Amino acid sequence: MAVALRQSCAVASVPTSRRVAVVVRASAGQINPSIRKSEEKVADIIKVANVPKPKAVFCRCWRADASKFPYCDGSHVKHNKETGDNVGPLVIDSTP
Amino acid sequence: MAVALRQSCAVASVPTSRRVAVVVRASAGQINPSIRKSEEKVADIIKVANVPKPKAVFCRCWRADASKFPYCDGSHVKHNKETGDNVGPLVIDSTP
Ligand code: FES
Ligand code: FES
Numbered sequence: 001m002a003v004a005l006r007q008s009c010a011v012a013s014v015p016t017s018r019r020v021a022v023v024v025r026a027s028a029g030q031i032n033p034s035i036r037k038s039e040e041k042v043a044d045i046i047k048v049a050n051v052p053k054p055k056a057v058f059c060r061c062w063r064a065d066a067s068k069f070p071y072c073d074g075s076h077v078k079h080n081k082e083t084g085d086n087v088g089p090l091v092i093d094s095t096p
Numbered sequence: 097m098a099v100a101l102r103q104s105c106a107v108a109s110v111p112t113s114r115r116v117a118v119v120v121r122a123s124a125g126q127i128n129p130s131i132r133k134s135e136e137k138v139a140d141i142i143k144v145a146n147v148p149k150p151k152a153v154f155c156r157c158w159r160a161d162a163s164k165f166p167y168c169d170g171s172h173v174k175h176n177k178e179t180g181d182n183v184g185p186l187v188i189d190s191t192p
Contacts, residue, residue: 028179028180029175029178029179029181030179030180030181031127031157031158031175031181031183032181032182032183036182037182039182040182041172041176041182041183041184042182042183042184043184043185043186043187044184044186044187045151045187045189046186046187046188046189047189047191048144048147048188048189048190051144051188055141058154058186059156060155060156060158061127062127062156062183070186076137079125079127080137082125083124083125083126084124084126085125085126085127085128086128086132086133086135086136086137086138087127087128087137087138087158088137088138088139088140089139089140090139090140090142090154090156090166090186091139091140091141091142092142092144092147092188093141093142093143093144094144095143
């Protein structure tokens with residue numbers, strides 16, 4: 001998600017030798033860092049009959065392991081802890 | 097999503113008068129900018145009987161209008177266009 005952005009200080013009056021570069025990790029604003037990036041849009045269509053029972057937990061944080069997505073593997077916990085975010089899964093509950 | 101981060105250049109050898117502040121809009125890495133931020137974790141549990149038919153389209157971009165979330169309102173299109181991202185919804189298909 002994040003790209004390294006080399007941001008130079010705009011200090012024209014300071015000699016070149018004194019210029020510094022501030023390296024900032026700046027997000028390009030993408031929320032999917034790595035899942036199926038070769039696809040133009042990652043949409044998943046699941047027949048209701050194929051939805052795991054009794055509860056299907058679907059990832060909305062785009063941090064689940066690629067082998068688990070579109071299902072949640074708990075990775076949102078680490079993401080939330082690291083960033084202060086509050087994202088979580090969608091649960092489809094097939095119990096009566 | 098983004099927070100204004102005041103990043104000073106670390107140029108101890110440059111007189112104070114020449115120091116500059118670089119103001120960077122740096123993402124804190126959060127992927128949910130505004131939805132139900134008072135909740136510690138936004139999880140949605142939907143009974144399968146209440147899943148809209150014939151197709152329920154669920155938001156995974158956290159950009160849907162708050163009045164529509166957890167359903168997709170197409171806002172992922174703008175997000176993808178602006179950032180080069182490739183996120184899209186989860187569709188639960190109740191057709192036979
Ligand atoms: S791993 Fe993504 S929502 Fe749980
Ligand atoms: S509006 Fe969020 S996935 Fe469509």
